[in-house]
Amino acid sequence: MSSQAMRVILNGQTLLLGEVPELPIQAFRDAILEGTRSGARLACLCAASDLRLFAVLAGDAEKCLRVAWTRLDGPRYPALTPECPQAHLFEREIAEQFGIIPEGHPWFKPVRYHLPWSDQPSPWGRDANSLPAVMDFFKVSGEEVHEVSVGPVHAGVIEPGHFRFQCHGETVFHLEIALGFQHRGIERALLGGPHPLSLKQAETASGDSSIAHAWAYCRILESLAGVEVSSRTDRVRGVALELERAANHVGDLGALSGDAGFLPTASYCGRIRGDWLNLSAEVCGSRLGRDWLKPGGLHQDLGPVMATHLGPRLAQAWTDTKDAVELLWGAASVMIRFEVAGRLEATQAREIGLVGIPARACGINVDVRKDHPYGPYRDHPIKASLAESGNVHARAWVRWLELIESQRFLADSLGALAGSDPDPRVGPLPSLAADSLCVSLTEGWRGEVLHLALTDGQGRFARYKIVDPSFHNWFGVALAMRGEQISDFPLCNKSFNLSYCGHDL
Amino acid sequence: MMHILLSRWRQGHRTLPYPKELPTLPRRFRGLPKIQAEKCPEGCRVCAEVCPTEAIHLGAKGPEVNLGRCLFCPDCSEACPEGAIEYTQDHCLSVSSSEDLIVIPGEAFRRAEAMGAELKRVLGRSLKLRVVSAGGCNGCEVDVNVLGTLSWDLGRFGIQFVASPRHADGLLITGPVTRHMELALRKTYDAVPHPKIVIAVGACALQGGPFFRQDEQLGGVSKVLPVDLFVPGCPPHPLTILDGLLRLLGRLKD
Numbered sequence: 001m002s003s004q005a006m007r008v009i010l011n012g013q014t015l016l017l018g019e020v021p022e023l024p025i026q027a028f029r030d031a032i033l034e035g036t037r038s039g040a041r042l043a044c045l046c047a048a049s050d051l052r053l054f055a056v057l058a059g060d061a062e063k064c065l066r067v068a069w070t071r072l073d074g075p076r077y078p079a080l081t082p083e084c085p086q087a088h089l090f091e092r093e094i095a096e097q098f099g100i101i102p103e104g105h106p107w108f109k110p111v112r113y114h115l116p117w118s119d120q121p122s123p124w125g126r127d128a129n130s131l132p133a134v135m136d137f138f139k140v141s142g143e144e145v146h147e148v149s150v151g152p153v154h155a156g157v158i159e160p161g162h163f164r165f166q167c168h169g170e171t172v173f174h175l176e177i178a179l180g181f182q183h184r185g186i187e188r189a190l191l192g193g194p195h196p197l198s199l200k201q202a203e204t205a206s207g208d209s210s211i212a213h214a215w216a217y218c219r220i221l222e223s224l225a226g227v228e229v230s231s232r233t234d235r236v237r238g239v240a241l242e243l244e245r246a247a248n249h250v251g252d253l254g255a256l257s258g259d260a261g262f263l264p265t266a267s268y269c270g271r272i273r274g275d276w277l278n279l280s281a282e283v284c285g286s287r288l289g290r291d292w293l294k295p296g297g298l299h300q301d302l303g304p305v306m307a308t309h310l311g312p313r314l315a316q317a318w319t320d321t322k323d324a325v326e327l328l329w330g331a332a333s334v335m336i337r338f339e340v341a342g343r344l345e346a347t348q349a350r351e352i353g354l355v356g357i358p359a360r361a362c363g364i365n366v367d368v369r370k371d372h373p374y375g376p377y378r379d380h381p382i383k384a385s386l387a388e389s390g391n392v393h394a395r396a397w398v399r400w401l402e403l404i405e406s407q408r409f410l411a412d413s414l415g416a417l418a419g420s421d422p423d424p425r426v427g428p429l430p431s432l433a434a435d436s437l438c439v440s441l442t443e444g445w446r447g448e449v450l451h452l453a454l455t456d457g458q459g460r461f462a463r464y465k466i467v468d469p470s471f472h473n474w475f476g477v478a479l480a481m482r483g484e485q486i487s488d489f490p491l492c493n494k495s496f497n498l499s500y501c502g503h504d505l
Numbered sequence: 506m507m508h509i510l511l512s513r514w515r516q517g518h519r520t521l522p523y524p525k526e527l528p529t530l531p532r533r534f535r536g537l538p539k540i541q542a543e544k545c546p547e548g549c550r551v552c553a554e555v556c557p558t559e560a561i562h563l564g565a566k567g568p569e570v571n572l573g574r575c576l577f578c579p580d581c582s583e584a585c586p587e588g589a590i591e592y593t594q595d596h597c598l599s600v601s602s603s604e605d606l607i608v609i610p611g612e613a614f615r616r617a618e619a620m621g622a623e624l625k626r627v628l629g630r631s632l633k634l635r636v637v638s639a640g641g642c643n644g645c646e647v648d649v650n651v652l653g654t655l656s657w658d659l660g661r662f663g664i665q666f667v668a669s670p671r672h673a674d675g676l677l678i679t680g681p682v683t684r685h686m687e688l689a690l691r692k693t694y695d696a697v698p699h700p701k702i703v704i705a706v707g708a709c710a711l712q713g714g715p716f717f718r719q720d721e722q723l724g725g726v727s728k729v730l731p732v733d734l735f736v737p738g739c740p741p742h743p744l745t746i747l748d749g750l751l752r753l754l755g756r757l758k759d
Contacts, residue, residue, distance in 0.1 A: 158638065158646065181683065182641075182686070185721035264512060271655055274654065285531060287742070323516065324516070
């Protein structure tokens with residue numbers, strides 16, 4: 001049995017559950033193992049009620065997704081992780097949320113440290129008062145080996161997480177990351193939805209990626225309701241997403257520069273990031289793009305007058321950005337720091353299923369906008385920005401190339417929007433398709449954002465799964481730190497700049 | 506070196522002249538809500554019904570908006586058939602007590618007051634804050650961080666974010682306080698020497714924000730610690746946060 005047994009589905013397509021193949025567990029496992037062996041990525045593996053498992057494989061080269069599901073006889077099945085490492089966190093999550101045990105999982109630990117939603121007991125025998133990072137960590141022992149423990153409360157203005165380093169002098173043998181401190185229960189909150197708060201919860205799943213998550217959420221609802229938005233609305237959504245990307249990339253390049261002790265770019269970019277955020281605020285009143293999108297259309301439109309007004313401000317922000325960032329590439333002391341730190345091999349990146357910037361920095365040509373195009377990216381393609389060396393420099397360089405692409409897209413789009421009248425305001429969506437499955441992907445600034453919805457007989461969410469790119473990528477930080485100096489951790493960590501709440505949900 | 510100097514010349518001096526002059530806010534910025542209850546039709550409950558966080562309560566004088574819950578989304582102002590509720594450009598939203606978070610039609614909004622004389626003597630000229638994200642989505646966090654950039658240059662007001670609670674005069678807390686962060690937050694608070702202050706920033710830290718119904722969080726900082734300053738918003742604009750800090754230090758008057 002191969003991944004051919006799975007059903008091909010396009011980004012944002014809705015299928016009736018009856019159209020999604022139900023495979024026996026053996027065939028389900030084989031389909032995932034064979035699919036990932038032949039180059040597909042495991043974009044999502046999750047459980048739903050009644051011992052069901054759903055899998056989404058992303059065939060990035062063939063530009064399609066594949067879905068299938070299985071129903072288990074009991075709360076256990078043979079783990080995929082030993083043969084397919086990229087399943088490791090998904091399988092731990094399945095165990096934590098539904099008490100289903102992936103037998104033979106080599107790294108079987110909680111993800112967010114909550115109890116199963118169902119009546120199943122905690123697979124780790126934990127109780128309601130158990131706290132994150134209270135567990136056995138991987139330990140290196142021996143003379144002169146020491147352990148460094150950091151967090152949850154860190155030194156900067158940053159979200160909480162716990163990092164446990166096994167070190168020999170300065171050298172890090174291994175880093176284990178324990179998250180879950182930010183767990184707010186988003187997926188549980190979405191059950192039975194869509195609720196009036198669901199859009200706000202999607203926007204704050206990872207609050208610096210509001211547009212990426214809001215857009216994925218809107219496309220789920222629109223697809224389930226059978227509604228198509230206009231190409232003009234799509235273009236405005238594209239502007240929202242690329243502004244979000246530009247602001248965050250500028251901020252990251254500045255912060256990376258600061259971590260290497262190069263202050264000119266750090267201080268300029270800190271300010272210029274605000275100039276990009278303020279462009280979003282001009283349209284929707286919020287610097288982080290809150291209340292810009294809504295299911296069916298836009299909460300707040302970007303009309304021709306505003307598009308004309310934003311054009312010169314975009315040009316100025318871009319001029320300042322170029323000036324500040326080009327200094328960085330010319331600073332030899334920064335380049336040498338960037339080039340020797342945090343290297344990840346492409347083979348490792350593929351094995352653990354990295355997405356977004358860290359994947360492209362290893363030369364892996366994945367970008368949802370190109371591979372599974374949606375909205376404006378169908379007619380206005382984006383080139384994936386790639387680097388080869390997989391180190392901090394490559395991750396910084398990919399951000400820079402993406403900034404150039406985003407700026408081009410934004411200038412073109414504002415030009416086009418300046419000459420087109422706003423769409424009429426949209427009313428509420430019709431009811432959602434019952435007993436259906438929909439998968440929606442967007443490319444946030446960190447990487448692939450996946451939302452998956454399963455509706456019940458009344459068209460309510462029986463399951464809503466969110467996969468933030470950080471969920472795929474945190475393990476990449478741990479691998480990139482192996483053999484590095486512990487003093488390079490801030491630089492390595494910043495080069496990924498992953499979301500804690502996006503992981504913890 | 507020449508490139509750096511040239512850039513310095515091109516980029517110029519960009520620190521905002523605030524508080525001497527107010528920076529321009531975006532035209533669609535949503536600040537303090539203004540309620541004109543006299544426009545409300547008899548028995549109309551539209552604003553209260555559309556509010557996703559149940560921030561609007563119909564009181565004796567008309568709709569009352571709880572800024573502790575408010576996400577500053579346009580739902581109520583768009584839904585109101587009479588235009589009785591609208592957001593103004595007023596960014597001064599911080600208050601000193603949770604009762605003051607309620608905006609009541611016809612009543613003056615009580616902005617944050619300065620800290621007491623003794624506290625001001627100790628902390629007024631140099632305030633070091635430790636930031637703790639207790640379930641924040643990184644929205645409030647990034648806009649707190651912005652205050653440290655050269656546009657806002659928080660240091661010129663004597664305020665600084667420090668790396669350890671033991672170096673701090675108080676905590677600035679974001680997020681609804683997830684159950685998983687409660688202990689870490691309490692320990693961090695205990696590590697701050699007396700006298701100390703607590704500042705809650707953002708809708709989550711005030712009353713749970715978009716997650717106020719979830720068991721996984723506690724419903725805001727005041728469920729765990731005494732709060733001296735409440736800064737509403739989702740997330741609050743950096744100007745709103747800075748305004749709150751300066752009011753607490755007695756540097757701004759109406």
